[in-house]
Amino acid sequence: MMAIKLIADSGATKCEWCLIQPRKKSIFTTQGLSPYFFGSDDMLEIIQSEVLPHLKHTTAIDEIYFYGTGLSNMNHVKMMRSVLKKLFKQATIEINTDILAAARALCGHEKGIACILGTGSNSCYFNGKKIIKNSPGIGYILGDEGSGAYLGKKVIQYYLYNTFDPELMHRFNKKYALTPKEILENVYQQPLASRYLAGFAIFLAENRGHYMIENIIEDGLNDFFYQHLLKYKEIWEYPINFIGSVAFGFSDILQELCQVYEIKIGKIQQKPMPGLIEYHR
Structure with a gap:
């Protein structure tokens, strides 16, 4: 009899779940379960x-595959396993990183480079079975090149430094109606600043075609290539695959950069879940 499986893919902002039963599957979303932001009781x-x-309406879950941000830290893994074990006592539980989720979803059982460009950024070389090399982001304050938080931070800089031309300043004020004081308070005094910054990346997506907007996107994604991808010798041999909202939204720029650097581009997907369902079936 086919095992009943529960797959979770959790970012900082939201968590996507898929329940796989013998003749059906159901997908639903909850808020993100990040050990950086929540303790075991909250989770x-x-x-x-x-x-x-x-x-x-489900019988006992047999297998749980939980992928998420912050799970390269063994203390976070232990906490997550303990939380899940309290609720799913009979299940076999596997806890893995979000970058392994990306690698399995994008590469399956083949070799390749897997990249995450979402709220944060990350990358790895996957040999078809496990991650051999990893060039992780170092957080939104020091790094996370190419991420939503990185691009959103550039939008805020252009706005607060009054670098945007009058047209973009007008569009920004019309969309957000924020004072500089409110922005700075949210960044420096409120929790989840990376999520807050990433929220401004949508301004880039909504104003494509303006030269300042295109420059921010191209520079931000090129920083990811320069700081991370070009440090893998494997990029000249295997395809580069991308996953995440930023990657999906700005896929045209990623394709252009791959052409510039003469490296082969593979898949660009918005979310890992379809690939994870295929992998775990």
């Missing part, structure tokens, strides 16, 4: 209130 409460209602 337990979120799963009880947002996940369990989707499982109420």
Whole structure:
């Protein structure tokens, strides 16, 4: 009999779940379960209130595959395993990083480079079985080149330094109606600043074609290539694959950069879940 499986892919902002049963599957979304932002009690409460209602007509879960941000830290892994074990006592539980989720979703069982460009950024060389090399982001303050937080930070800089031309300043004010004081308070005094900054990347997507907007996108993504991708010798041999909202939204720029650097581009996907479902089936 086919095992009943629960797959989770959690970023800082939201977590996508898929329940796989013998003749059907169901996908649903909850808020992100990041160990950087939540303790075990908070996570337990979120799963009880947002996940369990989707499982109420399901018999016992046999296997859980939880992928998420912050899970290269073994203390975070232990915490996540403990939380899941309290609620799913009979299940076999596998806890993995979001970059392994990207690698499995993008490469399957083949060799390749897998990159995450979402709220944060990350990359790895995957040999078809495991991650051999990893060039992780170092957080939105020091790095995360090419990420939503990195690009959003550039938008804020252009706005606060009054670098945008009058047309873009008008569009920004019309969309956000924020004072510089409010922006700085949200960045420096409120939690989840990376999420807040990443929210401004949408301004880039909505104003494509303006030379300042295109420069921010191209420079931000090129920084990711320069600081991370060009340090893998494998990029000249295997395709480069991308996953995440930023990668999907600005796929044309990624394709152009791959042409400039003469490297082969592979898949560009918005989310890992379709690939993870295929992998775990």
